[in-house]
Amino acid sequence: MSTAEAADLPLQKAAPIEYVRVCGAYGAGFFYIPGTDTCLRISGRARFEAGTIPDPNRNQSQGDALQMRGLMRLSVDARTQTDYGTLRAFVRGEYASRTGTLLSSATQLRIANAFPATGQDTFSRVQNFAIVEKAFVQFAGLTAGRASSFFDFYAHDYELIGSTGGSDISATNLMAYTKVFDGGLSATLSMEDPAYRRQPVYSAAFASTTNPGGVPSLFGVPTTAPTALILTTDGGFNATSAAFLDAVQRQRTPDFVGALRYDQPWGSAQLSGAFHETNVGGFIAGSTVSSAGTPLPSANTAAALLAARxxxxxxxxxxxxxxxxxxxxxxxxxxxxxxxxxxxxxAEGAMLYTGYTYLTGSYASNITPVQGGAFQQFLSDGVINPLTGKLDLSTSFTIVGSFLHYWAPEWRSAFFGSYGEVAFKRGTREAFSLLNNLVGGAVPPNAYTNPAGFAVSPVLRDNGQIIAGASLIWSPVKDLDIGIEGTYIGTSVLDGRVADITRPVTVGGLPLYTTKRYDATQIRMRVQRDF
Structure with missing residues (x-):
């Protein structure tokens, strides 16, 4: 083709290239998604942790003195300006591989955030963690999805381990509306998932013999969940027959949370409240039996005996x-x-709102403060009284303080401490002691015929916990933290003494060794990069 003919052909224009543009409307790190008016920010975290907590007991899968964890976080924040304000969607996933009985948390297994290894040397002590930590939409004051509870305020903001008492539910399902007023005041009403705020109802099993750790029933820790209502044919209650109650809570009513917050250059203040339902089901069909294992005369007879009360x-x-x-x-x-x-x-009947269980562990009615602890804390939101059949709610409180200080721009420390208590309704322990093998355990079994055994049983004992610690963190460059933190944990019963389950020696049916408190220390170090 000649040059003249080629010049007459139409020219092919290259498609325009749309470069990624910086979006400055929402702060650093945002850019426009090509072809849209939506701004996006991608961020994440990589973390290594290692820690130790003494445990002299090497039985029942205990004895780990070393814990290690590797964690990753990936977050995406998308924002679009509309006539109604900013439309935002935020998602965050966290994934971790961790080992040791402290970091391989049974709490996370109980709440379905983690899955454990099953090998002989790794069973429940090597654990992978995967969670949708955030996934919410915000629009015109509405927040809907998976987000931090609006009840929370100080959510271990200055701590590495995050072990002080205080509410810290970083991921729950909710729908909330927030109204922002002039002058830094805001008010929120939130409907939140009750499953993440439930401590199980404590319910004693008839004729319990051992607890999951193999400690004799003398120490009063039952194995199973149903409550035993002990009946006689004349309507009295004693250890001759039982009707079992379904004590597993169901999803019936959401938690309602309200918060009033005030933000100013000097700081912030918040007042929040929550409503929480505790519930139990009906009697388990066919479970009404005598102490000899034979049925009562009829279901109607059992119903009549219960109705009399x-x-x-x-x-x-x-x-x-x-x-x-x-x-x-x-x-x-x-x-x-x-x-x-x-x-x-x-709180009354809503212990996870005080965060009293945050270090010990949540979603369990009784557990040792740390692995190898000398006694179990009892941590239920409520108790089925075996004499009245009524649901008695526990009470709890926590107080926490935390101070962050920068020694230099790249060096900082936190100093923190908390104290909390849980208490059960008076008379509930005595009611349980009337049931054979539940409190006191030895024959004769109860507070009146065996007061010595009753006195050292840990079942439903009011207890308290103090936590104090400090950290030192070095940040040689922006978004890199290298730090170490030490924590003291002191757990005690508030009145009297209890049997020491680490030394299960008995004399005349009573424990030789008793204790009033258990002290432990924890040290953890961290290397973390945020981007």
Whole structure:
């Protein structure tokens, strides 16, 4: 083809290239998704942790003194400006591989966040963790999806281990509306998933003989969940027959949370409250038996005996509540970045709103404070009284304070501490002691015929816990933390003594060794890069 003919052909234009543009409307790191008006920010985290906590007991899969964890986080934040304000979607996933009985948390297994290894040397002590940690939409004051509870305020913001008492539910399912007023005041009403705030109802099993750790029934820790209602044919209650109650809670009513928050240059303050239902089901069909294992004369007879005490179907609900107040004060006059938190909370039948179980472990009615602990804490939201059949709610409170100080721009420390208590309704332990092998365990079994055995049983004992610690963190470059933290944990019964389950020696049917408190220390180090 000649040059003249080629010049007459139409020219092919290259498709325009759309470069990624920076979006400055929402802060650093956002860019426009090509072809849209939506701004996107991708961020993440990589973390290594190692820690130790002494445990002299090497029985029943205990004895791990070393814990290690590798963790990754990936977050995506998408925002679009609309006529109604900013439309936001935020998602975050966390994934971890961790070992050791402390970091391989049974709490995470109980709440379905993790899955364990099954090998002889790794069973429940090597664990992988995968969770949708955040996935919510925000639009015109509405927040809907998986997000942090609006009840929370100080959520272990200054801590590495995050072990002080205080509510810290970083991931729950909710729908909330927030109204922002002039002057830094905001109010939120939130409907939240109750499953993430349930401590099991404590319910004793008839004729329990050992607890899961193999400790004799003398120490009063039952194995199974149903409550035994002990009956006689004349309507009295004693250890001759039992009707078992379904004590597993169902999803019936959402938790309702309200929060009033005030933000100013000097800091923040928040007052929050929550409503929480505790419930149990009816009697388990065919479970009404005598102590000899033979059925009562008829189901109607059992129903009549229960009705004589005002117990109808067995199913019932009790409505608990929680309140919390907190303040954060910025302290730039000491050093840039310094701050102080003070927070207190109280709950009836809603223990996870006070965060009392945060170190010991959640979603279990009784557990040792740390592996190898000398006694078990009892941590139920409620107790089925075996004489009345009524649901009695527990009470709990926590107080926490935390101070962050920058020694230099690249060096900082946190100093923190908390104290909390849980208490059960008076008379409930005595009611349980009337059931053979549940409290006291030895024959004769109860508080009146065996007061010595009753006195050292840990079942439903009021207990308290103090936690205190400090950290030192070095940040040689931006978004890199290298730090170490030490924590003291002191757990005690509030009145009297209990049997020491680490030394199960008995004399005349009574424990030779008793204890009032258990002290432990924990040290953990971390290397973390955020981007």
């Amino acid at each position: 005002g117990i109808e179907s067995g199913s019932q609900s009790a409505y608990g509540w929680a309140v919390q107040g907190g303040v954060k004060i910025n302290l730039p006059m000491i050093a840039p970045g310094d701050g102080f938190y003070l927070q207190g909370s109280y």
